[in-house]
Amino acid sequence: MEHIIREAREADKGPIVGIFNHFVRTSFAAYPDREVGLDFFDSLKSMAQGLPFLVVEVGPRVVGFGLMSRYHHSAAFHHTGVLTYFILPEYTRLGLGSALLGRLIHEAKARDMTVLLANVSSRNEQSLSFHRKHGFAECGRFKGIGAKFGERFDVVWMQKSL
Numbered sequence: 001m002e003h004i005i006r007e008a009r010e011a012d013k014g015p016i017v018g019i020f021n022h023f024v025r026t027s028f029a030a031y032p033d034r035e036v037g038l039d040f041f042d043s044l045k046s047m048a049q050g051l052p053f054l055v056v057e058v059g060p061r062v063v064g065f066g067l068m069s070r071y072h073h074s075a076a077f078h079h080t081g082v083l084t085y086f087i088l089p090e091y092t093r094l095g096l097g098s099a100l101l102g103r104l105i106h107e108a109k110a111r112d113m114t115v116l117l118a119n120v121s122s123r124n125e126q127s128l129s130f131h132r133k134h135g136f137a138e139c140g141r142f143k144g145i146g147a148k149f150g151e152r153f154d155v156v157w158m159q160k161s162l
Helices: 010-026 039-048 096-110 125-133
Strands: 004-007 053-058 061-070 080-087 115-121 137-148 151-161
Touching: 004 096, 010 039, 010 053, 010 061, 010 080, 039 053, 039 061, 053 096, 061 096, 080 096, 096 115, 115 125, 125 151
Parallel strands: 080 115
Antiparallel strands: 004 053, 053 061, 061 080, 115 151, 137 151
16 A cells, blocks of 8 residues: 655644544553543654654555654663554554554664564454564563453563564
């Protein structure tokens, strides 16, 4: 599918928050139990701290976003990044998530990162499968620490060496 992956900008605030809130309302993919406000965009920018914060556009529509953040502020961990990404359901299984992940991996390597991490709800089998397909392996699990929609879930940490 034809698409563009580019740096997020202020004009993307509404679409990015809208995408995230879709997952807040409908799934275990986003952890909050209530929709977030537009200030969430600024939180994402802050998380990225100068690392890539990207959007996926199909035509004129932003259909997904992703970002990389540092695992820890200490220099001892500057080779490790944490990935976060969301693609609207009607645009999944079209290669957009793989393209976005590929771009984030490229950006990580350009910054001499050697390890990427992602944390995923145990109730988000689609994301767990996506990560396994792209070479991530489970490296840790916090059992029963999350609760949403009246159900408990684990937080699964996945790791990929570059």
